[in-house]
Amino acid sequence: MADLPLEHVHIEPEKPAGSDGSADSDAGSAPAVFVLHGRGADEQDLLPIANELGDDRHVISLRAPDPLQGGYTWYELDLSAGGLENSQPDAEDFRRSLDLIDESVEAAIDAYDLDPDAIGVLGFSQGAITSMSLLLEEPERFAWVVALHGYLPESHADLEPDGIADKPVFVGAGAGDRVIPESRSRAAADRLEAIGADVTYGSYPGGHGVGRGELSDVVAFLESNR
Template sequence: MSDIPLEHVHVAPDDAPENAPAVFVLHGRGADEEDLLPVARHLPDELHAISLRAPDPLQGGYTWYELDLSAGGLESSQPDAADFRRSLDLVAESVDAATEAYALDPDRIGLLGFSQGAITSLSLVLEDPDRYAWVAALHGYLADAHADADPDGIEGKPVFVGAGAGDRVIPESRSAAAADRFEELGADVARGSYPGGHGIGQEELADLVAFVEAQAA
C-alpha cells in the first residue's frame, strides 16, 4: 500500500476479523522482507504478519543503517546515528499506517527482529513502550543511543532475547547485556542461548514460537 512508508509483505490470517493482533517483522542486514517469512509462518495463525523492508539497498538486499566501526571491528559496531534515527522513524510511521490500513488491533502489536532488525526493535520498544505489546529480538543488542533509556511503561513488558553461543557477528555477550538491561528496567524477559552462530536454529525457533503463543493467548 502506497501510504505505508516502507515496502513490505503482508500475510493475513484466513477469515481475519477486524482488530486482529499482528507482528511486524524486521530483517537483518543485507536481507529483505521475504527473509524471515518462513519464521513468521510458524507463529500463531491469528496473527497478521507485516514484514518490512529496510530503506537502503545493500549487496542484493537491504540495510536499516550503516555501521559505525569507530570502536573497533564488527563485533563492537554501533548504528550510524543519522541512519538509525531515520529507520526508527520510518518503522514507527509504517506501524501506524499499517495498523490503520489493515484494521489491526493497536493494543496487540508485536515486534520480531533479527540482527539489525532486533537492534531496531529493542530501541523502538524503549522509545514507545505503550505502542508495542511485546518484542522478540534475535541475535541483536541494545544500541548505545538507547542504553540509558528508562521509559514509563516498560515494566512487565514481555521481551524475548535470543543469542548464538557461536555468533561472531553479534557476540552472545551483547545480546545478554541487552537482556540484563531490560530486566533492570522491570521488563518480563525470556532469554535463550543457542549453540549455533548468526542464524535461527530449530531450538531457538521453538522457544520463539512458545513465547509468541503465550502473548497471543
C-alpha cells in the same frame, strides 16, 4: 497492498480470532506482528519464521530503506570502536529508520485494521537492535518484542521509559555468533530486565542464525503472551 512509508509484505490471518478465541471473519481488528530483517536481507527473509507464529495474526514484514549487496540495510555501521563485534548504528541512518518504522506501523494499523493493543515486533540482527530500540522509545506501542541476535545500541541503552514494566521481551543469542557475540545480547537482556521488562532469554548453539530450537522457544513465548 497498502501504501506505507516502507515497502513491505502483508499476510492476512487465516483464522481471525473472535472474542471467544474461535475463528470469526467478523471479529474486526486482529493482532499483528511487524517483522524486521537483518543487514543485507529483505522483507522475504524472515517469512518462514513469521509463518510459524500462528495463523490468527497479520504479518507485516518491512523492507529496510537502503540497498546493500543485493538486499537492504536499516543503517550503516559505525566501526570507530574497533571491529564488527563492537559496531554501533550510524546515528543519522538509525534515526531515519526508527522514524520510518514508526510511521509504517501507524499507517498499517489503519490500512489493515490491526488491533492497536496487540501489536508485536520480531527482529533479527539489525532488526533486533531496531526492535529493542523502538520498544524503549515507545513501550506502549508494542504488546511484546522478539529480538534475535541483537544488542542495545549506546543511543538507547540508558533509557528508562515509563510503560516498560512487565513488558514481555524474548531475547535470543547464538553461543557461537561471531557477528553479534552472545555477550552483547546477554547484556541487552540484563538491561531490559533491570528496568522492569519481563525478559525471556535463550542461548543456542551455532552462529548468526535462527535454528529450530530457538524458533520453538519463540513460538512458546508467543503462545504464553497472547
